[in-house]
Amino acid sequence: MPTRSELANAIRALSMDAVQKANSGHPGAPMGMADIAQVLWCDYLRHNPANPEWVDRDRFVMSNGHGSMLIYSLLHLTGYDLPIEELQNFRQLDSKTPGHPEYGYTPGVETTTGPLGQGIANAVGMAIAEKVLAAQFNRGAYNVVDHNTYVFMGDGCMMEGISHEVCSLAGTLGLGKLIAFYDDNGISIDGEVVGWFSDDTAKRFESYGWHVIPQVDGHSTEELIAAVEMAKANPDRPTLICCKTIIGFGSPNKQGKEECHGAALGDDEIVLTRKQLGWTHAPFHVPQDIYDAWSAKEKGAKAESDWQRLFDNYRNEYPELAAEFERRTKGDLPADWEAQASAYIKEVQAAGEKVASRKASQNCLNAFGPILPELLGGSADLAGSNLTIWKGSKGVSAEDASGNYIYWGVREFGMTAAINGIALHGGFITYGATFLIFMEYARNAMRMAALMKKQNIQVYTHDSIGLGEDGPTHQPIEQLTNLRTTPNMSVWRPCDAAESAVAWKAAIERKDGPSALVFSRQGLAPMTRSDQQLSDVAKGGYVLKAFADGQQDALIIATGSEVELAMSAAETLAGKGKNVSVVSMPSVDLFLKQDAAYRESVLPAAVRARVAVEAGMVDFWYKLVGLDGAVVGMTTFGESAPAGDLFKHFGITAENVVAAVEGVL
Numbered sequence: 174m175p176t177r178s179e180l181a182n183a184i185r186a187l188s189m190d191a192v193q194k195a196n197s198g199h200p201g202a203p204m205g206m207a208d209i210a211q212v213l214w215c216d217y218l219r220h221n222p223a224n225p226e227w228v229d230r231d232r233f234v235m236s237n238g239h240g241s242m243l244i245y246s247l248l249h250l251t252g253y254d255l256p257i258e259e260l261q262n263f264r265q266l267d268s269k270t271p272g273h274p275e276y277g278y279t280p281g282v283e284t285t286t287g288p289l290g291q292g293i294a295n296a297v298g299m300a301i302a303e304k305v306l307a308a309q310f311n312r313g314a315y316n317v318v319d320h321n322t323y324v325f326m327g328d329g330c331m332m333e334g335i336s337h338e339v340c341s342l343a344g345t346l347g348l349g350k351l352i353a354f355y356d357d358n359g360i361s362i363d364g365e366v367v368g369w370f371s372d373d374t375a376k377r378f379e380s381y382g383w384h385v386i387p388q389v390d391g392h393s394t395e396e397l398i399a400a401v402e403m404a405k406a407n408p409d410r411p412t413l414i415c416c417k418t419i420i421g422f423g424s425p426n427k428q429g430k431e432e433c434h435g436a437a438l439g440d441d442e443i444v445l446t447r448k449q450l451g452w453t454h455a456p457f458h459v460p461q462d463i464y465d466a467w468s469a470k471e472k473g474a475k476a477e478s479d480w481q482r483l484f485d486n487y488r489n490e491y492p493e494l495a496a497e498f499e500r501r502t503k504g505d506l507p508a509d510w511e512a513q514a515s516a517y518i519k520e521v522q523a524a525g526e527k528v529a530s531r532k533a534s535q536n537c538l539n540a541f542g543p544i545l546p547e548l549l550g551g552s553a554d555l556a557g558s559n560l561t562i563w564k565g566s567k568g569v570s571a572e573d574a575s576g577n578y579i580y581w582g583v584r585e586f587g588m589t590a591a592i593n594g595i596a597l598h599g600g601f602i603t604y605g606a607t608f609l610i611f612m613e614y615a616r617n618a619m620r621m622a623a624l625m626k627k628q629n630i631q632v633y634t635h636d637s638i639g640l641g642e643d644g645p646t647h648q649p650i651e652q653l654t655n656l657r658t659t660p661n662m663s664v665w666r667p668c669d670a671a672e673s674a675v676a677w678k679a680a681i682e683r684k685d686g687p688s689a690l691v692f693s694r695q696g697l698a699p700m701t702r703s704d705q706q707l708s709d710v711a712k713g714g715y716v717l718k719a720f721a722d723g724q725q726d727a728l729i730i731a732t733g734s735e736v737e738l739a740m741s742a743a744e745t746l747a748g749k750g751k752n753v754s755v756v757s758m759p760s761v762d763l764f765l766k767q768d769a770a771y772r773e774s775v776l777p778a779a780v781r782a783r784v785a786v787e788a789g790m791v792d793f794w795y796k797l798v799g800l801d802g803a804v805v806g807m808t809t810f811g812e813s814a815p816a817g818d819l820f821k822h823f824g825i826t827a828e829n830v831v832a833a834v835e836g837v838l
Contacts, residue, residue: 202240236292298594713763
């Protein structure tokens with residue numbers, strides 16, 4: 174039977190061999206954390222390599238994702254569909270072993286951790302999801318949701334501000350199933366971290382309300398086992414296990430130094446490392462007895478089978494709950510969702526209420542919330558402004574996690590990244606909210622959602638200079654362009670309550686990427702629509718006001734609060750004998766996905782006189798109006814003044830739209 178050291182050395186060997194073959198990568202962290210990984214994956218991690226999607230598996234997140242060969246080695250050794258050839262193809266095109274762990278590329282990789290700190294944020298989201306789902310579904314002895322979230326994190330994760338945001342909240346929410354291993358090796362790319370990172374990490378986490386286990390020897394099996402047992406015995410608080418390790422452990426000349434952090438060891442050093450570790454095998458060769466000792470196939474199959482028996486008994490006793498659990502974890506919407514949501518949209522159109530689209534958004538939550546028990550949302554300390562609390566909202570707390578509303582506090586980045594974790598966990602449709610300008614803090618988490626093609630609904634209110642007196646620091650100008658040019662992102666800026674309802678419906682139904690719902694502070698006039706026009710809103714863009722009989726002279730494209738300006742301008746132009754149509758384009762990305770015939774019917778190629786109007790950066794719209802067209806919008810930052818004064822000051826008026834159309838004609 175191989176020793177634990179031999180099992181850990183398999184990780185070290187595979188990691189240094191793969192990085193050397195690629196001549197690119199980070200061998201230091203995998204070699205330093207191999208002993209921790211061996212204890213966690215062999216003794217504690219509950220998973221089934223044959224079914225990486227088993228709903229009650231433990232989640233494992235490697236927040237220090239640059240050390241990706243650690244997780245690839247673990248997945249390969251324990252029996253996932255990741256053959257040795259994929260490790261030999263590390264960091265190569267079309268391999269399942271990219272430079273950082275990427276969700277959807279590699280079986281068993283739970284998330285795209287991306288930039289440092291986001292992995293722990295994702296893990297906090299997963300732990301929130303586990304706690305809320307357990308509170309909503311577990312009954313008596315039937316703990317059908319009962320798993321841990323384990324995280325590996327390094328000094329870089331600790332330094333990133335997002336870790337402060339989410340770890341503080343994790344302590345407040347009492348996420349006792351969250352266990353984090355801090356790889357305290359004292360080294361980063363620039364060298365010894367004492368020169369720029371002198372925090373007392375243990376005290377920091379204690380102040381968050383975490384259970385902290387300090388000064389664990391990360392190369393001692395006995396100390397690691399004792400630490401995990403202590404963590405699991407403390408179910409009311411998340412645990413941080415502070416592990417002192419040696420980066421690049423086993424490399425005679427480079428261990429403990431920054432040279433092994435982000436570069437191959439070199440052929441000569443690898444020979445010496447093999448000798449130092451007593452690993453006599455050829456590159457990428459692992460003896461069968463070590464594979465057998467690592468394999469989690471049999472143990473994993475039994476764990477899932479035991480859970481399935483528990484769930485079958487649960488189904489017999491609680492058939493409705495079991496059916497609802499299966500529906501939600503599969504990501505299916507309720508059977509009557511389409512009918513009820515469509516009926517509500519028609520009701521909103523018929524009501525014709527003038528209302529701020531942020532209020533229309535809250536009305537949607539009041540309508541859709543009772544239909545969707547899986548809805549789990551919250552705001553970054555702006556609930557009264559974002560209007561994200563609905564009549565059925567119930568706060569999630571450490572004492573009672575059965576609710577559906579999370580008070581995120583002023584943590585825009587942490588909120589958005591944790592929502593990614595909730596979405597990855599499954600069982601929920603999640604939304605967060607802040608002012609549109611503050612998407613800047615959270616942008617990279619939305620980028621990760623787009624990379625992973627995971628649902629993450631963000632409500633962004635106070636969408637333009639229309640927020641008024643708070644001034645240019647709070648008035649978004651370039652943010653819509655930023656969101657719209659992100660691949661896989663869907664962006665909605667509705668012009669009234671009916672378009673807002675369609676936007677919410679589309680975001681709830683969209684499973685292959687994040688959605689940004691951009692809403693106004695100021696009231697928006699309702700638009701009159703036919704049934705066909707109302708149906709066409711879901712296509713992202715449609716003709717709201719058709720031109721009169723005869724030759725079409727020009728068209729105006731608008732979104733949000735500026736649609737009303739466009740309609741007024743079109744009426745004025747009609748009085749001057751100009752045939753002008755108005756296109757409402759609440760979602761450009763969705764419109765551009767429509768077939769060519771539909772796009773031509775809305776934006777005829779023959780009509781070259783085009784004007785776009787939006788209280789945001791003008792540059793984006795030239796892709797639709799052409800270089801010969803005109804855009805009425807912003808080219809500077811805003812100012813502090815009442816909204817009406819600002820629109821006049823910056824020339825975003827019906828009169829200027831008329832002048833722009835006449836100019837292009």
